[in-house]
Amino acid sequence: MTPAPAVSLNGARSAADGPAVPMSPQDLVEAALASVAAGAVEVLVHPRTPCGRQSLSPRVVGPVLEALRGAGVGVPLCVDASIGAEPGPAGRLERVRSWSVLPDRAAVSFAEPGAEELAEALLARGVPVEAVVPLGGPAGPEPMARFLAWPVRTPGRVRLAVELAAADPALVAGLRGLPPVAVLLYGREAAAWPVLRLAARCGTGGRTGVGDVLHLPDGRPARSNAELVAAARAVWEAEGTGPTAASR
Template identity: 40%
Template sequence: MTLIKACLNGTRRPEEHPALPLTPAQIAADSRAAVAAGASIVHVHPRDRGGRETLAPDVLTAVVRAIRGAAPGVPIGVSTGAWIEADPAARLAAVRSWTVLPDLASVNLSEEGSIELAYALAHLGVGVEAGVWTEADAERLVEHDLAAVCTRVLIEVEVGEPAAALAEANRIQAVLDRHGVAVPRLLHAANASAWPVLDAAIAAGLDTRIGLEDTLYDPQGRKVAGNATLVRIAVDRARAARPAGNAH
């Protein structure tokens, strides 16, 4: 069945949802609940005491240890987005200063310094999830032979409406297919496109993700209680889409 990743907080602000997890304890509790609901991986954006996203090693250590205590064995992914640290050299230095490592880190290939950062993470033993937003990003992945060090390609369609998002996803996949990129793929979108793209990922047999980072609403447009609710809905949709002959 399709692997479901829970993206717990992202860049969301606290006022956007009362259940948005920000502290290590909140993130750990949500990780445990998301895994219980059927998530196979959690993806988080660690926050400092002021609620700001950070790559600081002490904050990362606290978050990773809290999740591992609450949900032992679940792979933990974090973001390295340029909005967290705009200077590529400072971002690279921050990552190299990590002492307790996550299992995975996403690297957005459209961002300056992404190639060096991806190889640095791989050298540390952190699984690289290559964030591919456009056809140009997909070409960049091929040009720099990142498939050799990537755990997963994240096809993250940033365009707004579902039809446009799905069309962009198809173009990205065509580039990856043309170059024979065999790395596992995860397809997702956000907001209005979150559920249509999730359904398309399931139908295509690709991994996907859901959580408050991507949407605050269920497929009917109702605000959800939190991350576990979103994961449970996604898992149910993946199970419903599985051919009857594959049921266990």
């Protein structure tokens, strides 16, 4: 199977992080199309208001999703539903319940308050959930404990996205006894490429994109999301082909 990661188009970045970060709907469309052409099998987007603020408002999320789909981005679209877009748990619930255009998946951080209720609200609307759990970092074991205590872990409707602070095989080994849901591994900044290599060796899903990392494996600044996706495919081929993000 051809190695193909998911792509995080913009993450929590701002325009100050450089020209490789797409912000406007048109920039996101162009970045998504180029990333898919380079091999990305799923697109994670953090919708922004015209002033650049992350938002879960239906007036922001809907037009971004419509623009992406209307332009022919045919892979699944995931929207981040984190505290960065709406600080309060009640506000996040209100926002996702008011969406008129639904993503193919929504990312919910189990390191944030109200994660379980938010995930259940999304599932009730028919939106599969990406349960984001950091491992090996300052959050400690609590996010994973919260995910394991959450009773809704239906394969096909829930995917576990594990953010690793470092490419530690021992952390991944501990995932083998988890419920039978798909797993995607990713890292940020200095951990991004080592974790992608680990994901390729372990056969999980993987992810790249300027939302996670701004440099290529050789340290050069990335010019675009598509360049990162192409580099990730090369890394995957070198390390051993695993499942794509979409097939997990």
